Amino acid sequence: MRDVPRKGGPGRVLWQRRNLDPAALFGGREVEAHLPASTLAASAVTRQFTFASHCAMRHLFMVQRVLLDDAVVEVFDFDFGFVIPGSTNSWEQIVEADVEGGMLPVETLSGRLRVELQFWDKDVFVGSLVVRVWYDAAEP
Secondary structure, three states: OEEOOOOOOOOOEOOOOOOOOHHHHHOOOEEEEEEEHHHHHOOEEEEEEEEEEOOOEEEEEEEEEEEEOOEEEEEEEEEEEEEOOOEEEEEEEEEEOOHHHOOOOHHHHOOOEEEEEEEEEOOEEEEEEEEEEEEEOOOO
């Protein structure tokens, strides 16, 4: 995940997870993301998934649910589309902050915020991932 500077260009890498254990994606395990608390002040962040697929997918999409404790606070759908068999792909989204709604304090969010990602190929479930978000006071 990167922050997006106001004047464009690449931002700082805030969190990165390489070579995710397939058990986390298909076994329902939770992974942790430790982000600097200053992430909450960013007007937008980008995130990028890089993945390889051995087989074709007709219509890959992702459903993201953001939960505070067990209460769903946001739901987003992201559409990737057709995936070529034997390909490696990158999928990037820019997520903009909703500044009108106000922001909860970092102490309220840290460790209580979970992002649940479900990946689907049209109507066939592919896998899911749960990321628990911690906001650290110190910058990386």
